[in-house]
Amino acid sequence: HMACFFRRRIASKLSRCLGLPEDTFISALCAIPVSKKQQSPDFRLSVKALLSKGILPDNGDLEAQTKTLANQLQQDDVVEEIFAGRGVIHFRVSRIQLVQKVLEQSRKERDKFGMKSELLKGLKKGTTVVEFSSPNIAKKFHAGHLRSTIIGNFIANLKGSLGNNVIRMNYLGDWGMQFGLLAAGFQSFGCQEKLKMNPLQHLFDVYVQVNREAENDEAVEQAGREFFRQLEQHEQHAMALWRQFREITVSEYRKVYKRLGVHFDVYSGESFHQKQAQEVVLRLQTQGLLKTTEKGTGVVDLSPSGDMSNYSTLLRSDGTSLYITRDLAAAINRKEIHNFDEMIYVTDKSQGNHFQQLFQILLAMGHLWAERCQHVPFGLVQGMKTRLGEVVFLEDVLDEAQARMLRNMSQAKTTKEMDDPEDTAEKVGISALIIQDFKGPLVSDYKFDWDRILQAQGDTGVFLQYTHARLCSLIRLHGEEDTVNPSLLLDQRSVLIMQHLLRYDEVLYQSACDLQPKHLVNFLMTLSHLAASAHRHLPVKGSPQAVAQARLQLFSCVCTVLANGMRILGITPVEKM
Numbered sequence: 001h002m003a004c005f006f007r008r009r010i011a012s013k014l015s016r017c018l019g020l021p022e023d024t025f026i027s028a029l030c031a032i033p034v035s036k037k038q039q040s041p042d043f044r045l046s047v048k049a050l051l052s053k054g055i056l057p058d059n060g061d062l063e064a065q066t067k068t069l070a071n072q073l074q075q076d077d078v079v080e081e082i083f084a085g086r087g088v089i090h091f092r093v094s095r096i097q098l099v100q101k102v103l104e105q106s107r108k109e110r111d112k113f114g115m116k117s118e119l120l121k122g123l124k125k126g127t128t129v130v131e132f133s134s135p136n137i138a139k140k141f142h143a144g145h146l147r148s149t150i151i152g153n154f155i156a157n158l159k160g161s162l163g164n165n166v167i168r169m170n171y172l173g174d175w176g177m178q179f180g181l182l183a184a185g186f187q188s189f190g191c192q193e194k195l196k197m198n199p200l201q202h203l204f205d206v207y208v209q210v211n212r213e214a215e216n217d218e219a220v221e222q223a224g225r226e227f228f229r230q231l232e233q234h235e236q237h238a239m240a241l242w243r244q245f246r247e248i249t250v251s252e253y254r255k256v257y258k259r260l261g262v263h264f265d266v267y268s269g270e271s272f273h274q275k276q277a278q279e280v281v282l283r284l285q286t287q288g289l290l291k292t293t294e295k296g297t298g299v300v301d302l303s304p305s306g307d308m309s310n311y312s313t314l315l316r317s318d319g320t321s322l323y324i325t326r327d328l329a330a331a332i333n334r335k336e337i338h339n340f341d342e343m344i345y346v347t348d349k350s351q352g353n354h355f356q357q358l359f360q361i362l363l364a365m366g367h368l369w370a371e372r373c374q375h376v377p378f379g380l381v382q383g384m385k386t387r388l389g390e391v392v393f394l395e396d397v398l399d400e401a402q403a404r405m406l407r408n409m410s411q412a413k414t415t416k417e418m419d420d421p422e423d424t425a426e427k428v429g430i431s432a433l434i435i436q437d438f439k440g441p442l443v444s445d446y447k448f449d450w451d452r453i454l455q456a457q458g459d460t461g462v463f464l465q466y467t468h469a470r471l472c473s474l475i476r477l478h479g480e481e482d483t484v485n486p487s488l489l490l491d492q493r494s495v496l497i498m499q500h501l502l503r504y505d506e507v508l509y510q511s512a513c514d515l516q517p518k519h520l521v522n523f524l525m526t527l528s529h530l531a532a533s534a535h536r537h538l539p540v541k542g543s544p545q546a547v548a549q550a551r552l553q554l555f556s557c558v559c560t561v562l563a564n565g566m567r568i569l570g571i572t573p574v575e576k577m
């Protein structure tokens, strides 16, 4: 990565001057974010951080120490300027070198742009299970499941692009008491015809109705319980009906996930681990971790002082398993099958406690790998509605995004030349959803507003796609040359773009560390704004051949990075809109 080239260069100066290995300084050197006020330096070294880590001896006067060090460092034809700021040293690299290195890299690496950076190579690699989406059969696919789906997809994409072996897993809610109720409901007022015509809708309707009836009618509740008991005993007729529900639902889900551009390697589910759940309970008993309460339930005490101030119920009094019991079995089973190095669960933050308990029990059982399991929590989305009302099915959200986007595009004067407007509208509509969702910290709640997320200007997915498509059409129109003269790209706008691109690897690094997409989103938004401004001010048409070629090369480089970044976010870049 070109940023690494410059970092190495600066680190070697520091190494020579201070007599410490180069690597000491690599991670302390950061590319400076571009802002309007400050365009000059490119990298920053925090002397303060070096002192606090004990890498340099602290003589008590940070400012003086920073100045002295800055003065000792020699400039050269790559690192042209070195000067002290408050507790930091700034480095400015040669503009020609900067432009040349960035262009060179974008030509050579294309879809791998930035991925070969030392910084990213230093990240641990291995097998990562990412469990996400995980809707419940017959229940609503609510905004939370949509969030889990796009966030999990992003994490899986990112981990994959960084060289991990990723297993994308969907853990369906396909077991439990609610399933008994659903089946009981289906037996009394379900309809095979309707089930085939519109499976998700029909199962949902049955589920809603049976729940309503169960509230007033003890017998219905009882029938549900009985059916679930038969399921847990694997009685044939019960299993057959259950299997049919599951298969139909999964094949419907697959279609919708496809529209979203999401796929899974494994469709697992709670049902897979029902038997193992009983084995886990036995093991906990032999390990002396499971207690039977007066009510006959089986619990694990998780309180530090053994006073049951924090405990988890694993067994009902009728001997059936619970959500967490199946999760325990599932985790152990996944470790056996995939021997993962890490496992990531993506759900809303209300399940935070559930996962804490899950990991804690696994550790208590001696499964030390639970240390490398992690829950990525996200906040609530308020007010996600479609013209049909509250969101019930994922499909409705996608339809709504597409319809609204199609309308916006037909009204805009700027949109043109699309091969397939419907498909484009869907992709752009989905980008809008994703960008809105990924902008802030995942754990924050937000209010959903179609009009705002679909705006053509500002930090929206629509603007991102639009910028990318503009650049694509420019390149389609004019073609591009292989090598260009970098000295034709020394204007301020081009240099800002190059400076910004220096941060790409750091941004991916940050996202890989905290699994938050906002770093990458903000980076891409800034890149789009810089590119849009450059596109307005640096014409290709009408410029001398060599200048036009150089600019095309710049735009092509931006276009590549935008597309790569979007793909990691789970957005399909459109080339015409």
Ligand code: ARG
Binding pocket: 131, 134, 135, 136, 171, 172, 173, 327, 345, 347
């Ligand atoms: N099906 C659950 C729900 O909709 C989410 C499952 C999360 N994953 C897990 N291993 N518990 O709330």
